[in-house]
Amino acid sequence: MKSIARKLLTLAVFFVLTTVASAADRKQILGIFYEGCENVCEGFKAAIKKSGFAADVTIIDLAQDKSRIPTAIAKARAMPADLVLTYGTNGTLGVIGTLDDTANPAFITEIPVVFVKVADPFGTHIAKGFEGSGRANVTGTFNRVPEAINIEIVRQYDPTFDKLGLLYNSNERNSAITAEELKKIAPTLGIELVALEIDPGNNSVPNIARIAERMAELREQGVRWLYVGSSSFLNANGELFTKTAVENGIAIVSPYEPLVREHHAMLSIAARLENVGHLAAEQALSILRDGATPGDLPIVRATDFAYVVNMEVAKKLDRYPPFAFLQVAEAVNN
């Protein structure tokens, strides 16, 4: 009996040791997402799985609450994570800070980091340039077209277009930066910019009731086209935001394709978010599997941009796309 027990014990110890060894071989990736595991997140996980590389992806959802970031950083260090994936401007800034924070222990400086869906990583000083982040442990992806292109799209669509509306949230760094940039470039493009803050004076998450009020204001100021800019708040409240715009006769141009596909924004030119996730996975695999130093990798750009037009909205607003658009655009009817 004893011998049986001893044999079983030996077997159990062997099993545990094997499992531990196997777990030690598998890389640990921690994804810190701002709005849950959405398309980018799914694309990333799918690409890692498809690669066959032994890695576990653990997701933390910040639920648009920046105060949860320190906990996420602590978890990354405790795991310890082999690589951290950060999502969005707010989340990324919270996890790795700016180029000035490379020696700040409050941020992750020792674990490789790949950032995704940061509207302007260079304007926010998260990274130095497309050639490299300028930080040894950081690389990332870039998935937006320049703001001027977003204005140009509207001009192509509607030759009479000369006034652009913008709602921004100054609590979101990316939203504020986009607003500043548009204020600079709009006059150079011959466009009048009507930029309204969603909920001025409110230092936390804006009150969603303000969306309808601002939309009515924009309509009164003669705005027919509205640009989403970069805002997790508006993105998260996409349905209400886009629906209100249509009700006010305003067409929305969005850098976020889901706002057109799933809600009531009329037009977007954007990369497919799943593809952005794939690109981030490629970066992660270069680091974990191929041994690349993150700082040596370029910031990769998304390549599969597409025009997407919501034909239902175009019909409601009686603003059908020009014939040439229809030859290349992906039409959505919802």
Added chain:
Amino acid sequence: MLLRSWITFSVVIALLQAVVGLLSVLQHNAVLSDLLRQRISVIAQTTATSFKPIIDLGLPISMIRNGDAIVARALETDDEVKAVHALNPTGIIVYSTDASRPKEVPREVLQAMQLSKEVKWSTETGEQIYSGFNVVGRDGATSGAVLVAYPKDRLEAASQAIMRKVVRNALVIWAAFSALSYVLLSLLLGAPQRRLARLEGVARGEPDAQIGVNGNMKTSGSGAFWRDLFGPQIRQLDANLADARRQYDAATRELGAFELPAAKDWQAESDDAVVATTPTLETEVASNPSRSLARQIASRLAPLAAVLMVSSALVLGMITLGNVNRSIEPELSARTNLIATVVGEDVQRALATGVPLDSLVSAESFFADMLKQLPEIAYVAVATGRVVLEVGERIDPYLAPPRERKGVRSHPIMHNGEEIAYVVIDVDPAFISKKFLDVFLDMGVVVVVAVLIAFEIMVLMSSRSLTAALDRLQRLAAMQAAGDFSKRAIVGARTAIDRAAQVLIERAEGLSAQFAAAWQGPGGSDVAGGSDAGRTRLAALQARYCLSLNGPATLRFSYFTDLRLALFLFAAADELPLSFMPLYTRAAHNPFPWLSETVLISLPLAGYLLAIVLVSPFARPLARWLGPRRLLILAAAPTIAAHLWLYLASSVPEIVASRTMLGVGYAFVTLACQDYVIDNTPRDERDRSLGMFSTVLFGGIFCGTALGGVLADRLGQSNVFLLSATFVLISALLIFSLVADTASRGDGTRAKAARPPLLAALRNWHFAALVFGIAIPGNVCLQAFISYLVALTLDSLGASPADIGRTLMVYFLAIALVGPLAGRVAERGISVSAVALSGGFLCGISLLTAAIRPSEITIFLAVLGSGVGSGMVRGAQVSLSMSIAETELKHLGADPVLGALRTIERFASIAGLLLVAAVAGLYGYAVAIAVVAALALGGALLFGLSVLGKPAAPARQQAP
């Protein structure tokens, strides 16, 4: 004679039919390939248009998500399309319908894309036809291109079909014309043939029955015209032969007085006669007098040959034209159908997104942009019974050709499985007419080129097989009739004419042997007769009958006709690449990126011209030292090497170096030929022969220019150099086997090139005005406009190499036609200065028109105008310079003055070419043309001022 002439005619007509047939097929293939490319380009264009909205935003073509789906649509419009690719500007394939996902396009396709100045471009490889259309962003930069690959099966099938028809027709036409030529030749040569057949007997001393003993012949009754066609000449020949016989009999008799046993058996007519002496070689200038029988027969045969050749070529040309038109017609309507299909599909795609037909936004401007690249479409509409959208102007249904109106409603627009509208498309009948006119003109060029080539072959063949033999006989008979037995010749024994000549040669040899035997006497030590009186008598006989102890000298006849075909082929070989040379250079690797492209591509031409300038002064001394024949053969070697080098060349320096070598070869060959003509023509016929030399040279240039374009189009540009090398090789072989080896005239010392008195000549105001006002502008016009700007401008206007070649050859045709006319005008007392001045102004004004409004038609008119102008200037310029040289610059001498004129104008043409190339690079082709125009007009003005108040220069015989 009749049989030989008929064989010659039949062979030449067969060659002519072969050339016309071959060129027609090539031309057909070029036209069909062009139409196919244009049709495929519709697919490339519509696909490229789909990418444009995104490219206009400034995004690279590679960043478009549904790029593969967009290129895949193209396959639906034509199921024969092999593959469609979207390329980035460096030629990397970013989207493709090809399952093997090729990464790059073939090298020649990339080159076609990079070299094209147009959005639309195309090329052809061994297996496929490619049509590309660039995607150009709003900023004008090319952001990529759509490339459609199409199999060549259709082209090859059509090519084979037309080839079969051409071969069948050509055989029938050849048989008919061969028979016709036999009938006509029988009429023309039958009687002379019968009489010439008796020449052998006459030569042997038998009386000619028809002439009778008193030399009269029956010249009346039926058929008298034909019977007595060459009567006087034949009677003259008969008389000479009879006199020769008499002279021979007298000489034999007189030499018989010294007869020795050893020489007793000497019979001139004996077949086994052996000449004991070593004959000396001597090459004689063949005078070929214009009244001679050979010339008379040639001058009768030439028009007959011309009529038969032109008409047989025209018959084949016209029949083939019909076949070509029938072959390309379906392709023209296929393109129209494709455009209608594409319009319908675009509309269907828009409707599928949910836009109602009546709410299509900016569809008119979309289709208007599309039609800008489709010149044959006058009107496009989408109709449902009423017109929903329309672009362009409707063609009156009564004007539109019926075939274009067929199936107007054959392109329905479907939505949700129902036909809700249809496409209406109107083809511009003027465009279609122009296409057919182009084909007609191309065929015309083919016929002209083939006839010119055939004519040169005919001249050579009839000279070799007929007239040369008669000429030999005539010359020997005339000499012997005058008692001159000093010459023999190398002749065959196949014809009666040759056998008659052989009789004369044998007599000359026999008399020489008889004389030698008599001179040596018994034992070989003394004169037969053994006295001084005998020696004196023998010496008198020797002087009287021109006898020699060494036997008669061998005459080798040399004619310009021996050289004609060689010169013609050489000139053609030199000009074959004219229409594509600038484009060929542009495509080559350029190791000097700092050099402007326009200057760069002028360098090969500049090198070529520089070589001509530097080498020309040495040509005449070298020709005198080596003899023209050796110089011609020696010059052919570097020319062949240079053409082969051009074939292999991949970089600009290689092209410049090889073109410079060609310049050396060209200078030596043309000048050596000119010297040969001068040396081998009696003085009184020199101008006529030099005129013929110019005609042959320009005929070759004309054919080369005309052929180069179509050959480059079908064979590929580099292969044309192989053809050029072959032409030069044939030319060298012809010279080697046909041209007499005239002895070098070197006096043992190497000849030196004289330096022309440039400054001394230019101090004369009239000479300077002629040089700067007429000669330099004329040369700059040729080198900078014709040889350089025309090809580049037409290429930038979208013309094919064939179009360019066709336009360029008009220049040489105009010179060839107007040159002699201008000479005749001058002979009628009109001032030569006025002719030169008018030519200069005409040149300038026609160029100015092209500079103000460059288009295919104005460039064509400018080329024609400058050709006519240059034709007027060309002869007048030499005439004027000779007048000045003989009067005001008499102390310098005529040759040096002419040398100075040539040297200055050639140097100036190089400088002018480089200047014009630089201007073209900085300000565009139109400004560069304007500069040449200004030079021509300014020069004419300067020259006009110089002749004011000066007595009109007397008209001179024109020199080349």
